[in-house]
Amino acid sequence: VTAVSGSGPAYVFLLAECLAEAGRAAGLPVALSRRLARATVAGSGELLHRSDDAPETLRKNVTSPGGTTAAALELLMAADGLQPLLTRAIAAAARRSKELAG
Secondary structure, three states: OOHHHOOOHHHHHHHHHHHHHHHHHHOOHHHHHHHHHHHHHHHHHHHHHHHHOOHHHHHHHHOOOHHHHHHHHHOOOOOHHHHHHHHHHHHHHHHHHHHHOO
């Protein structure tokens, strides 16, 4: 539980950091990039919270086939993409939780 829920907010905040940095690297002003990242994470979280739909349904609903989001998701959902990275990160947090518990 700790590895997913207790540490989870830090993962979401890191996502916002990464979005903001990617925006800055793409040429957006830092302040604008941070505002966009914050609004994106907050708005998406609110939609997820209020919806009865599964996360994958929400993702599919905002992804146009062949569009910009689909191009990005192709990388994020690759065999070496976000899912396996998060799985390893959560396993590391779970191991550390067990170590701390003694």
